[in-house]
Amino acid sequence: MDISNNEISGEIPSTLGNCSNLTAINLSMNNLTGVIPQELGSLAELGSLILFKNNLVGPLPPHLSNCTKMDKFDVGSNLLNGSIPSSLRSWTGLSTLILSDNSFTGGVPPFLSEFEKLSELQLGGNFLGGAIPSSIGALVSMFYALNLSNNALTGPIPSELGKLTRLQRLDLSHNNLIGTLKALDYMNSLIEVDVSDNNFTGAVPETLMNLLDSSPLSFLGNPFLCVNYPPSCGSTCARRSNSFKPCNSQSSKHRGLSKVAIAFVSLGSSLFVVFVLYVLVYMFLLREKTKQELEISAQEGPSALLNKVLEATANLNGQYIIGKGAHGTVYKASLAPDKDYAVKKLLFAGHEGTRLSMVREIQTLGTIRHRNLVKLEDFWLRRDHGLILYRYMQNGSLHDVLHEIKPPPTLEWSVRYRIALGTAYGLEYLHYDCDPPIVHRDVKPMNILLDADMEPHIADFGIAKLLDQSSASTASTAVVGTTGYIAPENAFRPAKSVESDVYSYGVVLLELITRKKALDPSFVEQTDIVGWVRSVWSNTEEIDQIVDSSLKEEFLDSSIMDQVVDVLMVAFRCTDKDPRKRPTMRDVVKQLLDANPQVRSIKG
Known part of the structure; x- marks a missing residue:
């Protein structure tokens, strides 16, 4: 059964467990919610269960262990939590296990070594801690990929990992691993390696030197890694030395003293x-x-308010998760009627000194007040994570309203225009009224929250800069932003200019007008919304061919249609490929007001 990528919502029906002859289920890339029904454990013939990229919550049901013919299990990119149950060891024929990008806790289970036929293991993007078990070296059949990245793993790489001589792809990045990379010297089949943002020391093994040359970013964030330069090394050494010091730099200085x-x-x-x-x-x-x-130090506990929030969410239990994105996981806490909060848990690898500067940075963000910016209520920082508290917004995000809620709620043009203008006011404030100016770096509908009156409030401003400060590597060059909203000039580098925010805002305008996603499945040839709208407009110059069909009835009022066209022109200017030709957010506000002279300024 394959009904993947169909925008199906709701819960997985438990009655699916009655289909006893099912051998494969693929419900991936939908909008499914709720838990994985334990009744699926009744499917004795099930060999493949693919549920990735949904919004499923809760732990893995232990009843799935009854599916002893399981060959491929993929629940990546959901909101699942809890530990990885040992009952799954009954899947003796498993070849693919993908649990990445969830909220699983505990450690990497040693029993995984019993999966003798395993070729791919993806556990990245969870909250797994502890050491990498040495028993993982027993997975000698693994050849495709081993991904343990973006967790909280500690300790050295076990020497037994070197027994995985057939492995082609290894990702250990963004952990707290220490020691040398010596174990990798025996893994001659590797074609991709990422060990960035750890605390590795010593020399990069000779077998990895070609990978170091082709992908140096995969080794950055380990300030005590070094490279052995042979005497005959020329231009290649010059390139390497920009990022990695020679291992013999100290010894050579003291010869002959x-x-x-x-x-x-x-x-x-x-x-x-x-x-x-x-x-x-x-x-x-x-x-x-x-x-x-400091108002809150690195050693103090949560405030009274945060303590109430933690109590209301059972210490951030997975059942209270309402969202998960690039910057962290969001939980909803209800303290009293009409007193709801959203708490965001951020993960970072920080040091004491940088954490103090992060406290000051958040305190600065907490002083920012504007009607179109989400107000920071409280925060708490620890060594490897932080909690940031906001008031909960009743209507969720603009992304939910435009794309996720089924059936789609009615959005009159006046509401869309107010959202566009309010968002512009918020960005204008960040760019012009904050000293120094704040570049959001991830403007998108998911970060525009709507209150009970559909008034927009920009969230996550300043978070990108905060996470920059938390990075253990000052040489980090990770691209900040979301695909589809990143300005062309920032495709391969971090977005740090106000012009990049203007481009992203232009994409949001196009979504408001078309009600299509930035990377909508309806677009052909892998284009994005900017390319699609520009193509349709250049060929027809008919707004009816672009606009959300639910707005067409309002076009009986010609002034409404004129407003939509004017806002479309603003979006075109904002998404100009040349950042020098884009308007400022102050210009954008003026142009939006000119598009609707009757509207009163709502600037906060």
Whole structure:
């Protein structure tokens, strides 16, 4: 049974467990909610269960262990939680296990080594902690991929991992792993490796040097990794040295030192140690003073309000999840009637010094007040994660209203125009009235929240900069933003200019007009909404061919149609390929007001 990619909503019916002859189920890429029904465990013939990219919640039902013929199990990109149940060890013939991008906790289960036929294991993007079990080296049949990235794994890479000599793709990035990469020296079949953003030390193994040259970003974020440069190395070494120091840089400096030189070095070292101790004492006293000045320190617990929120969500239990995105997981907490909060859990790998600057950054964000910006109510930071508290918005996100709610709610043009104008006001405030200006870097409908009156409130402003500060690597070059909303000039680099926000805002305008997604399945030849709208308009110049069909009835009033066309022109200017030709957000506000002279300014 395959009904994937059909925008099906609702829960998976438990009666599906009565279809005893089913051997394969594919419900991926829909909008399914609720839990995975335990009744699926009755399907004794089931060999393939594909549920990735939905909104499923809760733990994996242990009853699935009854499906002993399971060959491929994929529940990636959902909202599942809990630990990985040991009852699944009955899947002795399993070849593919994909649990990535959920909220699974606990550790990497040692029993996975019993899956002798496993060729692909994807556990990235969860909350798994502890060490990588040495038993994982028993998976000698694994050849396609092993992904443990974006978790909270600690300790060294077990030497047994080197037994996976057939493995082609390995991703250990964004963890807290330590030690050397020596175990990887035996994995001669690797064609892709990512060990970035850990705490690895020592030399990059010789077998990985070609991968280092072709993909250096996959090794960054490990400040104590080094490279052994052979004497004959030329331009290749020059490229490597931009990011990685030579392993022999220290030893070469001390060859041939005389006894006198050694004596001076020893004396200098002693003085240096005294100096360092003095500096450390001074920094300790300064840090203690700084902590007292901060409203919330790295050591204090949650505030009274956050404690109530944690209690209301049973310590952020998965059943309270209402969303999950690139910046973290969002939970809803109801403290009293008409007193709902949204709490976002951010994951980051920070250091004490950077965490103090992060506190100051969040405190600054907390002082920002504008009717079209989500107000930060409270926050709490720890070493590897943070909690940020907002008031809950009754109508969810603009993305939900435009694309997810079924049947689609009616959205009159006046409401869409008010959302467009309010969002523009919010961005104008960030760009012009904040010092220094705040670049959002991820403007999209999912980050535009709607209150009970459908008034827009921009969320996640300043979060991208905050996560920059939390990175353990100052050399990080990850692209910030969401595909479909990223300006062309930022396709391969972080978006840090106000012009990039203007482009993303233009995409939001096109979604408001067309009610199509930025990367809508109806677009042919892998185009996006900007390319599609420009193509249709250049060929027809008929707004009827572009606009959401539910708006056409309003076109009986010609002034409404004129407004839509005017706003479309604003969107075209915002999404110009040349950032120098895009209007500022202040210009955008003026142009939107000109499109509807009767509207009163709603600027906060």
